Amino acid sequence: MAGHGERVVLTPVTGEGNLDLVDALAQLSFAVHGSLARIAAAHDLSMVQVRLLGILRDRRPTVSELARFLELDKSSVTGLVDRAAGRGLVRRVPAARDGRSVLVVITPAGRALVGRAVQAFDAAVAALAIDLSPTERHRLSVLASRVVVADARRRGIVLEGEPEGVGVEA
Amino acid sequence: MAGHGERVVLTPVTGEGNLDLVDALAQLSFAVHGSLARIAAAHDLSMVQVRLLGILRDRRPTVSELARFLELDKSSVTGLVDRAAGRGLVRRVPAARDGRSVLVVITPAGRALVGRAVQAFDAAVAALAIDLSPTERHRLSVLASRVVVADARRRGIVLEGEPEGVGVEA
DNA sequence: ACATATAGTTGGTGACCCCAACTATATCTG
DNA sequence: CAGATATAGTTGGGGTCACCAACTATATGT
Numbered sequence: 001m002a003g004h005g006e007r008v009v010l011t012p013v014t015g016e017g018n019l020d021l022v023d024a025l026a027q028l029s030f031a032v033h034g035s036l037a038r039i040a041a042a043h044d045l046s047m048v049q050v051r052l053l054g055i056l057r058d059r060r061p062t063v064s065e066l067a068r069f070l071e072l073d074k075s076s077v078t079g080l081v082d083r084a085a086g087r088g089l090v091r092r093v094p095a096a097r098d099g100r101s102v103l104v105v106i107t108p109a110g111r112a113l114v115g116r117a118v119q120a121f122d123a124a125v126a127a128l129a130i131d132l133s134p135t136e137r138h139r140l141s142v143l144a145s146r147v148v149v150a151d152a153r154r155r156g157i158v159l160e161g162e163p164e165g166v167g168v169e170a
Numbered sequence: 171m172a173g174h175g176e177r178v179v180l181t182p183v184t185g186e187g188n189l190d191l192v193d194a195l196a197q198l199s200f201a202v203h204g205s206l207a208r209i210a211a212a213h214d215l216s217m218v219q220v221r222l223l224g225i226l227r228d229r230r231p232t233v234s235e236l237a238r239f240l241e242l243d244k245s246s247v248t249g250l251v252d253r254a255a256g257r258g259l260v261r262r263v264p265a266a267r268d269g270r271s272v273l274v275v276i277t278p279a280g281r282a283l284v285g286r287a288v289q290a291f292d293a294a295v296a297a298l299a300i301d302l303s304p305t306e307r308h309r310l311s312v313l314a315s316r317v318v319v320a321d322a323r324r325r326g327i328v329l330e331g332e333p334e335g336v337g338v339e340a
Numbered sequence: 341a342c343a344t345a346t347a348g349t350t351g352g353t354g355a356c357c358c359c360a361a362c363t364a365t366a367t368c369t370g
Numbered sequence: 371c372a373g374a375t376a377t378a379g380t381t382g383g384g385g386t387c388a389c390c391a392a393c394t395a396t397a398t399g400t
Contacts, residue, residue, distance in 0.1 A: 020311060021295070021296065021308075021310065021311040022291070024318060025202050025299070027314070027315075028198070031321045032199035046356080062379090063378070072358090075359080075380070077379090078379065079355085083354095083355075083356090095378095098366075100378040101377095101379080122192050125191070125195050125196060128195065128317055128320075128321055129317055131320040132313065137191050141191040147198060147298055147302065148194060150300075150301040218386090233347070234347060234348080242387090243389055244348065245388085246389070248350085249388085253387095265347095268347075270346065270347040270348070270397070272347080272348065
């Protein structure tokens with residue numbers, strides 16, 4: 001596999017021809033990621049902070065759970081939460097069930113901030129695809145979804161709400 | 171635009187339905203980016219280091235040019251090059267034309283290392299799309315290319331081979 | 341020549357990441 | 371129940387990476 005020459009374009013896009021799959025995906029990833037990072041920064045947040053707050057919007061996990069979600073060391077999460085808490089974006093709440101655990105909870109301020117950031121994210125990503133026709137956009141989202149879902153499954157990330165087996169079916 | 175609810179999936183993928191465009195692209199970006207970062211790490215490199223070496227594979231830019239390519243502050247590039255040079259991956263060469271400039275040059279060791287990393291990148295990204303049919307893969311790369319190229323143009327990144335004044339034109 | 345622009349480095353600060361070590365609480369044994 | 375173990379979270383130490391402001395040195399414009 002991946003036999004093509006070996007020349008992932010790590011440098012900025014120069015021409016306009018079609019990139020091969022690997023290059024195209026790598027580039028697309030950079031474009032999206034960069035776009036999101038810029039927006040996060042504009043909201044005085046890092047990507048991780050946004051991810052953290054994004055998770056907290058509808059969850060109230062422990063530090064360990066956050067570490068798993070974010071694929072970070074627990075100590076990294078401690079620092080992350082420290083800084084966010086210092087800015088009043090999250091709060092630590094002792095867990096009732098387990099005396100060792102701490103629940104991380106988003107504050108109204110945090111919720112408001114991440115809400116704004118996510119809104120801008122939406123706009124930015126949508127803007128990226130502004131040149132595609134509705135049909136193409138749909139096609140792109142379907143293909144991207146396929147890749148993402150397959151990858152998620154492959155990596156065994158399942159989370160809650162086990163859905164029945166529709167989806168990829170292949 | 172981007173009026174949809176506002177729910178970029180920042181948390182891991184759970185279900186398997188089709189994500190909307192924004193979510194799909196954001197997720198895809200995370201998947202690719204994460205994959206690349208893991209591989210870089212496996213080669214004892216950071217993403218930036220790989221990008222740096224990737225650029226140096228067929229260029230010999232000054233620090234300032236690197237700063238523009240990488241969208242970093244010049245001082246950041248100094249540090250980056252310092253560390254890479256410390257590991258023998260790059261070398262600083264005084265520029266002949268301009269007494270102030272320094273050319274950054276990749277070493278054989280650096281070339282070998284980035285070569286291996288890029289090869290692994292290729293394999294990893296290709297693996298991501300393993301579930302797509304050849305037709306779908308092609309379609310995806312075409313669409314992704316379109317987005318990437320349009321974005322690059324929009325942001326006015328041109329590099330060498332100065333194209334006439336098309337661009338944003340606004 | 342004199343001012344100004346540009347190239348690069350340095351120093352300081354901070355976010356973020358990891359690992360190893362440590363405290364405290366749970367849990368699993370005998 | 372005691373004692374060993376496991377788990378939750380924090381702390382401390384160290385490294386990368388990023389920025390900004392200040393500084394040196396070389397170029398360039400008038």
